[in-house]
Amino acid sequence: MSGQTFQLHVNGTSYAVTAPDRKTLGDALREDCGLTGTHLGCEQGVCGTCTVIVDGRPVRSCLMFARQAEGAQIRTVEGLAQGERLHPLQQAFIDAHALQCGFCTPGFLMLIVGALEQDPDMTEDELAEVLSSNLCRCTGYAAIAKAALAAYPRPATPAE
Amino acid sequence: MKLPAFDYACPETLDEATALLAEAGGDAKVIAGGQSLLPFMAFRLAAPSLLVDLRKIAGLDGIEVADGEIRLGAMVRWRDILDSAALARALPLLPAAIGHVAHYQIRNRGTLGGSLAHADPASEFPCIAVLCGASVDVVGAGGHRTIPADELIAGPMETTLEDDEIIVAVRFPRWPEGRRWAFDEFALRHGDLAIAAVAAAYDMDGPHIAHARVAVMGATDTPQRVPPAEDALNGRAPDDDTFGAAAAAASAAIEPTEDLHAGAAYRRALVGTLLRRALAESCAREREAAE
Incomplete structure (x- = not known):
């Protein structure tokens, strides 16, 4: 593939990527870095499936050109586990049956990990609003919310 | 959908950026957060020959709350507005409205300059401006x-910016102490584009409302003030009768848009309902603050 050559820093590793300017970060992660854990769903910024963490903030990798991530620290689902040991949220997803087909799962994992690192004091209600950012057509969200709360316990939202 | 091909430039100064835009003669687009532009390109609603990225240009992301005015750089992201304690004190209406912008990841990247330049009639920031x-x-x-904000917005997705012009900052006059405000929005899901939203601000002159401003978005082809609703508020007591009259005036005054989500009559009614509700909440907030 022709195009400019630039560096992407993903999960602590640098990748020299040669890609056309129009390539999105999501496509570059999959095709040029070989990190196919990031899934692209709608490719128009609606479904949230392609969520990755860029400089500490969850973003949609279909709404960012790869070139724009030059110099940034990128984290993808491949960076969550430590060797054979799953990230606590990954284990919680298994325990709570928070996935069925699994297509949206990497996006939810990166959204939840990124959001709770960015906003550690988030309430349960705020977490529910964050979960509404991404689409899951299998689980009905309840199991995903349960897994998120198991990995990141929240104080109960005070009753009005 | 893969995006149409373009040339990409990432200049480090505004001079370089405006020169690139001038040279491209109207066929180029500025990219900041890209949260509206990339979907537009995916749908081929935009296919610029050149994208000029502002990310390396210093000095566009400041939030300055000074005595006379509040200055927000064009590259200030929604997240920065929501995180600013100074803005929450000085212009609480703004973070209240920005909380309705899209979803978590989009608020992490989207910029206010991009929102103004995109001029989507369902966008919160242009309405507040x-x-x-x-x-x-x-x-x-x-x-x-x-350019005054209302003169910048020329129509749906249309501004009065010249081809070589870049938004660098937006300046808000400081609010007097005690100004009350209101905002309410209706969308199919929280974060979806508004079917209708209303914003209002007013002062109290003794027992009466003064300096009322009311604006509507999402229900009309541009964000706009609604003078008849403002007239219905000024000089009156802030009570249910006044708010009902303002809501009726707003409903009657606007020319609502229609699309597959809602017809004109529905939007007209919705604007009235939202305005009455938001104004009542502006009083409830005062009572809570007083307690």
């Missing part, structure tokens, strides 16, 4: 100028 009488500073190959 119009309501508050904000000024938009732009720079072009020929120099600087300042």
Whole structure:
């Protein structure tokens, strides 16, 4: 593939990527870095499936050109586990049956990990609003919310 | 959908950026957060020959709350507005409205300059800028100028920016102490585009409302003030009768848009309901603060 050559820093590793300017970060992660854990769903910024963490903030990798991530620290689902040991949220997803087909799962994992690192004091209600950012057509969200709360316990939202 | 091909430039100064835009002669687009532009490109609603990325240009992301005015750089992201304690104190209407912008990841990247330049009639920031009488500073190959927010927005997805002009900052006049405000929005899901939203601000002159401003978005082809609703508020007591009259005046005054989500009659009714509800909440907030 022709195009400019630039560096992407993903999960602590640098990748020299040669890609056309129009390539999105999501496509570059999959095709040029070989990190196919990031899934692209709608490719128009609606479904949230392609969520990755860029400089500490969850973003949609279909709404960012790869070139724009030059110099940034990128984290993808491949960076969550430590060797054979799953990230606590990954284990919680298994325990709570928070996935069925699994297509949206990497996006939810990166959204939840990124959001709770960015906003550690988030309430349960705020977490529910964050979960509404991404689409899951299998689980009905309840199991995903349960897994998120198991990995990141929240104080109960005070009753009005 | 893969995006149409374009040339990409990432200049480090505004001079370089405006020169690139001038050279491209209207076929180029500025990219900041890209949260509206990339979907537009995916759908081929935009296929610019050149994208000029502002990310390396320093000095566009400041939030300055000064005595006379509040100055927000064009690259300030929604997340920065929501995180700013100074803005929450000085212009609480703004973070209240920005909380309705899209979803978590989009708020992490989307910028206020991009929102203004995109001029989506269902976008919150242009509506608040119009309501508050904000000024938009732009720079072009020929120099600087300042455009009142309501003159910047020319129509749906349409601005009065020249091809070589870039928004660099938006300036809001400081609010007097005690100004009350209101905002409410209806969308199919929280974060979806507004089917209708209303914003309002007013002062109290003794027992009466003064300096009322009311604006509507999402229900009309541009964000706009609604003078008949403002007239219905000024000089009256802030009670249910007044708010009902303002809501009726707003419903009657607007020319609602229609699309597959809602017809004109529905939007007209919705604007009235939202305005009455938001104004009542502006009083409830005062009572809570007083307790």
